Amino acid sequence: MAKNKQQKAKASKKKTWDLSPAPESTSHVQLKKKYELYIDGKWVKPTSGKYFPSINPGNEEKIADVAHADAKDVDKAVKAARKAYDNVWSKMSGKERGKYLFRIARMIQERAREFAVIESMDGGKPIRESRDVDVPLAANHFFYYAGWADKLEFAFPNRKVEALGVAGQIIPWNFPLLMAAWKIAPALATGNTIVIKPAETTSLTALKLAELIHEAGVPPGVVNVVTGFGDTGAEIVNHPDVNKVAFTGSTNVGKLIQNAIAGTKKKSTLELGGKSANIIFEDAPIDQAVEGIVNGIFFNQGHVCCAGSRLFVQEGVADQVIKKLKNRLDHLYIGDPLDKNTDVGAINSKEQLDTIRKYIEIGKNEGNDIYESSCNMPSKGYFCKPTLVLNVAQSSKLVQEEIFGPVLTVQTFRTVDEVIQKANNTPYGLAAGVWTDKGSKIFNLTGKLRAGVIWANTYNRFDPVSPFGGYKESGFGREGGLHGLEAYVKLA
Ligand code: NAP
């Protein structure tokens, strides 16, 4: 009898929540079968003649072949950037540079749908995210820095402002277009030229951006895009004629880069990993907080450097929050990244999926209480069920290490001091979230949490005006806002 009831409840839940597929059209998307390197305003073949496939993690199919740049190609790109810096870009007025940036921003807006679809195809994130977050924010970054280009003397009053020269920029796979915008816009606004490398698994939107920059009439050599993996990034870092290294990626690679440039005159900013705390107090608006927790870690498969991957719930509301969270997890839509209903898309690569699974296995072996969403799973593609790790110890690997997947550890706390101490007890310090009815509690915590960004009663909100960056092993330097300009200039 009880079993019958359960089956009925399951059937009715399915009925309420089953939505018809609503895939975004791909008919307007223009993709080449093969992408070359964008150097000195031209598409050039890689010296090695080698290409690698870019895969759609939502269906495991190849989208295009992408050129693999080696040391010779990187050298060509740096030389082109140096020539463009010396002859054109450093001599151009800020007002003129700004015009190019405004043009790029407007063209991204015009092609927003195409960029969003390619981002979701190549990287696996739900179209809702790429359409509503990544692409509009990328355009906004160009608009914002376009506005600064002719006002640098107001950004740094009474100082002489000079560009650094050639910037080598290396970006990760979780926000391919947005990270390219974060890097390119302030560098160009301040008069630098660029050699940029996207991540192996997500080169396509950076290459589309190169097409757009070309159409915008940006002079040859000002922006060069070299794709690749393995040594390609290291060749940029080690090139003697690069003046600034801007890196976003893992803490391990960040450390390698710091070692590589030690003792040189190269300037650097490193935006690295995170293990951010999302803290829910008893007086928080619980339903909003639960939605904020889900948004903070699950909507982007946990592929967010500042994901709220450690949940701290005050004891009095822990049972309530966990119950609501489990219910919400069971009703998430996981599947085709191009479907407008999808909440949780594909994991970016098979490699990353294996890493996440390894952590879940460690969690099980540690004896933690693991709760996996009961949502339907697609039969093809790299997908991972949203997962909660309950009753987990502060010392667990799952609490201490960045998993970069839809896995949320859940711990409880009693007092403010206790949660501050636990939240700060990781090697990272990128972001945090606080949910409470009391402004005084928020201000108390913001002063004591060692995190670069703290959100109050919301999570994962970004604005080009607001600087972003970390403490401790989350890196140094800030991107965004006025601070983001400073990273690309010499001040006298
Ligand atoms: P990753 O493995 O460190 O790779 C990042 C980039 O560095 C890729 O383009 C990579 O190329 C390149 N690279 C690899 N080895 C290199 C070397 N020795 N020298 C120079 N470049 C090298 O990171 P990921 O897995 O792509 O991205 C995820 C990480 O990024 C997470 O830790 C996340 O927290 C972090 N992240 C931080 C922020 C932030 O603002 N703090 C923002 C987004 C992401 P290949 O891919 O071709 O190997």
Ligand code: MG
């Ligand atoms: Mg891909």
